[in-house]
Amino acid sequence: MRFKTELRNIRTFSKLVAALNSLEKIAWVRLDDDTARFTVIPDTGSQVWASLSMDFIFENYHIQSAESNNTINLELPLAPLQRALRSALNSTACSLRLTKRDGIPVLSLTIHTTTKDLPPASGFGAAHHHHPNHASRDRDDYDPARDDESVFTTEPLEMTLKSRGERDKVITHDIPVRVLHPDTVETIMQPKVREPDVHIQLPPLLQLKAISDRFTRLATTSSSGSARGQAANPKLELSANMHGSLRLRIATDSLDVTSTWDKLENPDLDPTQLQIPLEDHPSTKFREAGPDKWATVRVDGKDWSRVLSVGRLEGRVIACFADDHALILYVYVPQYDDAGAEDSVVTYYVSSYSL
């Protein structure tokens, strides 16, 4: 089993890992000749299936295993990976390889980087190095010219320091992993959901998240003693129609707040991709039923907030509502440097609740 690659799009990769990490600590990673797939399935809460083309995050990769398509399955802790990627953000070169350290399999991330020569700290000792001729005789100025005590000699450091920062430093992060046998992952399947009633492009996620979080906090802080248990996990009600509207609502004993977005896009379906005629598709019926026909799901406020953390990827997000049944988000990860490439999709199966 071999895996060795250079990394590209590190910033996007790192954001994806951060988004996944907000839902679950450990991911199942499946690599093969074409696809890198990251899956997190928390005990409770929403699950994510992120499929990226290998070329999206890897470059000059070499993958080899006994399985078909050279598939490698790993269990990977996301926090160390996120930490390692963060330190790779300003790297000049960065490579990743599967290896063993002290008998434990690790993904070893090797980063070539340089340190910056920062402007000197504003601590007063350092500040005064800069003005060796600033020869005020006032004692307050700690005049370096009064250099009568060898212990406190200050050397002219600037000359020797300048060019140093450009030199290459090599940083190696070892992320512990577990190699999974194909049999153990065979049974893990992506959820299947019926044709959605409504599909709609979500408003900017930062906005949606700010309001959702506000609602969640309102529900947690406003309810009285007896309802506490419930209030600790407030449920938000999300609804959308096929006429460009999205509604977010929180209702508790003491309050009922709704925010509505209008003029959102309901993307057209591609008839050639459908298995049923477009006119029979549930969304067609919802569209014909007019703007008062809403598809509604209830989500857990805190889990929803973790889901919306995917907004940091800055991708287009399509929400698919199956009324009173399921909510799926498709996050299209932008690929700035390769417009022709196939989009990568991160799929969120948002866990939802009935009344």
Next chain:
Amino acid sequence: MAILSFTLSEEGVAVLHDALACIVKFSDDVCLEASKDKLTLTALNLSKSAYVKITLSANRFFSRYSFDGTGQFRDKFFCQLYIRSLLSIFRTRAASGDQARDRDKETTIERCDVSVDDGPGVKSRLIAKIICRNGITATHALPFETKAPVHAKFDSNEAANRWTISARTLRQLMDHFGPGIELLDINTDGENVVNFTCFTEKAVNPSTDAVLKKPLHTSIAVEMDEFDDIEVPEKLHIIVSVKDFRNILHHAQLTSGELAASYSVPGRPMKLSYRGDGILCEYILMTVGEKDAAGQRGTKRTRGANQTKPAAPRPELEAASVTSSNQANFAVPSGSRAAAGNATAQQKTPARPRQSQFQIRPPPLPPPSTLRSESLFVAQDEDQQWEPVNADEDADGEEIARLEWDNNLNPSPKRIISHAAQATPRSEDIDKMLDSGLEPTQRLSEVRRFGLFSP
């Protein structure tokens, strides 16, 4: 007439504050030792594995400095103070970076007059008078304990290995280390490089999930050329506490350009030093001996019930021979501080033979960790806004606070156990639904086949 009196400028107060903030990461108390030409601040940590000594030059650091030793304090005066009370006096601003901006504000400190008096019939007090630009003068009187400081011994002749490097460069490199690590191994395993390797000694069973919870293992190779005055043999590993090292670097990069290290072999002390204008900072850290490192693996989990981070058992620094033999008797403290003081005093009895390099014994609990080491990590930048909602500690605290809602009354968040039917199909249900045969991936093409959107 005070034994010691001095005046600090505004900048001097800031530098003193930085120095105390650094020392407090090692110890709760600081020893002041004053003589004609310098004021020295020293501290030894609880486990006696790290010693700090910050020397302030009498005529360069202070705007005014006078030492008038009499009687028992003819040459030197010393006392021990609780650092946090000093810190609250010399607090000027959150970070020393805002100097230029703060200078205009009226509340800033113009200068600080400090006087210390002690002796028979005189109250032992350190009096600090803070004169602010807006005309307010605040006077603080602190009690202290007259106690001879313990100095760690470091033999610079023995420490043949040394290097000097830009403190800022090293500090930036330390930012690459992740959380949860305890030890820093400075070694010369590679070709012409010095490696800084972080690790923990927690052994884990490779077959369990615990493997995945190990902290990130990070190693940074720095070319020898990056160092000045480097003299290190090949294949030498020297191991120190990463927390101590970080704390030192944090102060070093505020104070100075260059950090110098010198050491000999594992199990012998390492000295780190740097200087600013009128200030010299020296640290003596005990390094983990090879034997200790090996022995630790077998015994380390014995204190497992202990919630605080288990410190690797570390050898202690050697106390230097007492500065002057009878001074330990001057202590005039009361209560538990006295007891603690005596315990320390015993440590420095010169009875310990030279060849016993250190005592191996269970170290006391490490001092409570401070938040400051966190600040050494790379800033989270704008990512904070994407963090999941936390209803308990409120980002919109101000609004909530205005409404006087007590967030603290919230019960700890419980996981939802949903007895209601869960709408999203879980993996168990999937088998039934597999008929239409969607592969467990979702390239866009596949999603399309499944009947979603036009491009």
